[in-house]
Amino acid sequence: MKIHEYQAKALLKEFGAAVPRGRAVDSVEEAVEAWRELGRPRVAVKAQIHAGGRGKGGGIKLAETEEDVRSAADSILGMTLVTHQTGPEGRLVKKVLIEEAVAIEKEFYAAVTLDRARGCPILMASREGGMEIEEVAARNPEAILKVALHPLAGIRPFEARSLAFALGLHRFKKAEVLKEGIRTLTALARLFLEKDASLVEVNPLAVLEDGRVVAADGKVNFDDSALFRHPEIEALRDEAEEEPAEREARSAGLSYVKLDGTIGCMVNGAGLAMATMDIVKHFGAEPANFLDVGGSAKRKRVAKALEIILADPNVKGIFINIFGGIVRCDEVAHGIVAAKKELGIEVPVTIRLTGTNEEEGRRILEEAGFAVGKSLNEAAEKAVAVLK
Amino acid sequence: MSILVGKETRLVVQGMTGREGGFHAERMIEYGTNVVAGVTPGKGGTTHLDRPIFDTVEEAVREEGANTSVIYVPAAFAADAVMEAAAAGISLVICITEGIPALDMMKVHALLPAGVRVIGPNCPGVITPREKAKVGIMPGHIHAPGRVGVISRSGTLTYEVVWALTESGLGQTTAVGIGGDPLPGTRFVDALELFRNDEETEAVVMIGEIGGTDEEAAAELVAGGYPKPVVGFIAGRTAPPGKRMGHAGAIIAGGKGTAAEKIEALNKAGIPVADLPGEIPRLIRDRIGG
Numbered sequence: 001m002k003i004h005e006y007q008a009k010a011l012l013k014e015f016g017a018a019v020p021r022g023r024a025v026d027s028v029e030e031a032v033e034a035w036r037e038l039g040r041p042r043v044a045v046k047a048q049i050h051a052g053g054r055g056k057g058g059g060i061k062l063a064e065t066e067e068d069v070r071s072a073a074d075s076i077l078g079m080t081l082v083t084h085q086t087g088p089e090g091r092l093v094k095k096v097l098i099e100e101a102v103a104i105e106k107e108f109y110a111a112v113t114l115d116r117a118r119g120c121p122i123l124m125a126s127r128e129g130g131m132e133i134e135e136v137a138a139r140n141p142e143a144i145l146k147v148a149l150h151p152l153a154g155i156r157p158f159e160a161r162s163l164a165f166a167l168g169l170h171r172f173k174k175a176e177v178l179k180e181g182i183r184t185l186t187a188l189a190r191l192f193l194e195k196d197a198s199l200v201e202v203n204p205l206a207v208l209e210d211g212r213v214v215a216a217d218g219k220v221n222f223d224d225s226a227l228f229r230h231p232e233i234e235a236l237r238d239e240a241e242e243e244p245a246e247r248e249a250r251s252a253g254l255s256y257v258k259l260d261g262t263i264g265c266m267v268n269g270a271g272l273a274m275a276t277m278d279i280v281k282h283f284g285a286e287p288a289n290f291l292d293v294g295g296s297a298k299r300k301r302v303a304k305a306l307e308i309i310l311a312d313p314n315v316k317g318i319f320i321n322i323f324g325g326i327v328r329c330d331e332v333a334h335g336i337v338a339a340k341k342e343l344g345i346e347v348p349v350t351i352r353l354t355g356t357n358e359e360e361g362r363r364i365l366e367e368a369g370f371a372v373g374k375s376l377n378e379a380a381e382k383a384v385a386v387l388k
Numbered sequence: 389m390s391i392l393v394g395k396e397t398r399l400v401v402q403g404m405t406g407r408e409g410g411f412h413a414e415r416m417i418e419y420g421t422n423v424v425a426g427v428t429p430g431k432g433g434t435t436h437l438d439r440p441i442f443d444t445v446e447e448a449v450r451e452e453g454a455n456t457s458v459i460y461v462p463a464a465f466a467a468d469a470v471m472e473a474a475a476a477g478i479s480l481v482i483c484i485t486e487g488i489p490a491l492d493m494m495k496v497h498a499l500l501p502a503g504v505r506v507i508g509p510n511c512p513g514v515i516t517p518r519e520k521a522k523v524g525i526m527p528g529h530i531h532a533p534g535r536v537g538v539i540s541r542s543g544t545l546t547y548e549v550v551w552a553l554t555e556s557g558l559g560q561t562t563a564v565g566i567g568g569d570p571l572p573g574t575r576f577v578d579a580l581e582l583f584r585n586d587e588e589t590e591a592v593v594m595i596g597e598i599g600g601t602d603e604e605a606a607a608e609l610v611a612g613g614y615p616k617p618v619v620g621f622i623a624g625r626t627a628p629p630g631k632r633m634g635h636a637g638a639i640i641a642g643g644k645g646t647a648a649e650k651i652e653a654l655n656k657a658g659i660p661v662a663d664l665p666g667e668i669p670r671l672i673r674d675r676i677g678g
Binding site: 085114116117119120121133134137150151152193196198223224225226228229255257259267268269270271272273274275277278279280281282286287290292323324325326354355356375376377 | 463464487488489490491492493494495497498499525526527530540541542543544545546547548551568570571595597598599600601602605621623624625626627628630631632633634635636637638642643647663664665666
């Protein structure tokens with residue numbers, strides 16, 4: 001799960017990292033009020049969406065006077081911000097963060113994420129702040145310093161200290177930079193471990209001219225599997241940032257990802273669902289979605305899955321691929337028939353059904369007027385042929 | 389011979405009196421697996437499917453000589469169940485449960501005693517058809533004793549490949565579902581090592597997917613010298629970056645973990661990668677004949 005920058009900064013602050021003073025608002029009047037509360041300083045007006053690249057897209061503006069603040073907030077609030085991470089449709093901006101502009105002496109990068117190869121959290125930092133870490137990793141991997149953390153011990157003082165020295169935080173004129181840097185790195189690691197995050201990223205981590213070290217930006221993602229024990233994190237969810245169909249699927253217990261193609265796919269099992277998309281592509285079409293109906297595909301879930309697929313106006317044909325193991329083919333067949341009755345499916349449907357109770361499933365579907373294949377390749381070819 | 393599970397397996401089912409655990413325990417017994425006990429805290433002293441139920445794994449080990457455990461307990465308690473099995477002296481823990489927090493699994497790996505192997509979590513389990521040992525949730529009837537070892541991050545996609553192997557007459561020695569989570573207890577490289585010296589296994593199929601770098605690590609291992617042919621399949625060529633495709637581990641993050649990278653790494657190591665699951669039996673026959 002993703003959250004907004006202002007929420008991430010509040011969490012970072014809770015764990016002991018310094019952040020610029022500021023407040024998130026959703027109207028121009030409140031923006032001006034927030035600016036006054038801050039003491040009328042130079043501020044950054046920052047669009048709050050779940051995507052990076054906001055500055056380049058016009059979602060971050062500096063403002064110094066009331067008029068500036070008003071016009072910046074007015075232009076950003078309600079805009080559809082397009083960045084390299086939003087896709088061409090962009091995201092509607094509903095909130096802006098009004099934040100004191102800080103005088104930065106040097107920008108660093110710091111993050112904690114899961115190192116899958118090593119199986120532990122990893123604290124990473126770089127002197128090349130403000131740049132995307134993937135870019136640094138590709139161009140100059142030695143510039144990224146890494147400390148593997150023990151998941152039970154958490155971050156130990158010497159680990160944060162060594163990293164701070166390696167970054168050269170002791171070379172600043174203001175002596176407090178080192179101590180502040182250590183405190184910030186420690187905060188990142190603690191937030192990651194205590195809140196079951198999957199990523200805590202501060203870029204840039206800014207050393208200010210006055211010697212303070214602040215998180216000038218903040219991004220925190222959470223492990224979906226651990227949200228059950230963090231209701232306070234679940235409460236930060238902004239459903240408007242999620243694809244509506246994906247949200248609906250999630251609440252129905254389905255795993256769905258919308259894609260740009262025209263062949264809707266309904267499959268049991270995530271790996272087979274991915275393979276089915278690939279097969280659709282192999283035979284010359286593009287999949288409209290990833291959809292895993294799950295290991296216990298009951299008829300109601302099957303019907304709901306078809307409803308979600310059919311709601312996508314790009315879908316010109318549906319390919320259903322079920323390998324019945326634990327899932328019974330007859331149960332799935334009932335779901336498909338029920339969906340046809342309730343929704344009135346108008347696009348061609350190609351079904352591949354094999355495994356447990358296959359004959360019964362086939363009979364139910366054929367009686368309802370569906371054609372059912374047994375071989376995956378043949379069925380996929382047929383599913384794609386409907387476009388021609 | 390076989391790997392991981394077989395005639396020697398004495399299985400304890402953690403969560404046997406639950407809906408999932410009970411259903412699958414029955415299927416495993418039907419298949420021929422030697423299920424010796426179940427564990428459900430609070431139900432010790434009862435029986436289920438004619439097997440004794442204990443409050444603790446330690447009792448199942450002491451009273452029934454259990455040496456392998458399979459876990460069907462809910463995600464919030466599953467990591468603890470793994471640790472309980474390990475502490476009780478179980479050497480092979482197969483965890484079916486999906487949705488265990490990543491941090492819980494990191495802690496398990498940090499604390500796991502040497503000599504204890506974990507398979508999964510979020511996996512279909514392990515099956516050795518020749519010895520009628522099925523530990524997990526896979527449908528038994530699609531398997532057949534044979535010559536090919538299977539390692540997979542997926543569930544139903546494994547069934548697809550297993551069924552293709554069965555229909556083609558190649559069959560399986562052991563099929564190992566290593567699971568779709570980002571931190572599996574057993575990875576491709578570990579399972580490849582287990583198959584390395586298994587006499588019955590003439591070739592190995594590895595079924596990977598987007599996310600992580602475990603397929604690349606396997607490619608490196610094979611490139612360094614592996615005594616039998618390995619054939620691959622990678623799911624997720626059409627998956628977009630940054631989106632989790634069902635499995636917690638199936639995500640292209642920071643531009644890393646794409647199918648294209650994995651296919652390239654496997655090909656470089658001399659491992660052919662099938663475009664379609666149905667091509668796998670032919671790729672194997674090309675290499676081991678029959």
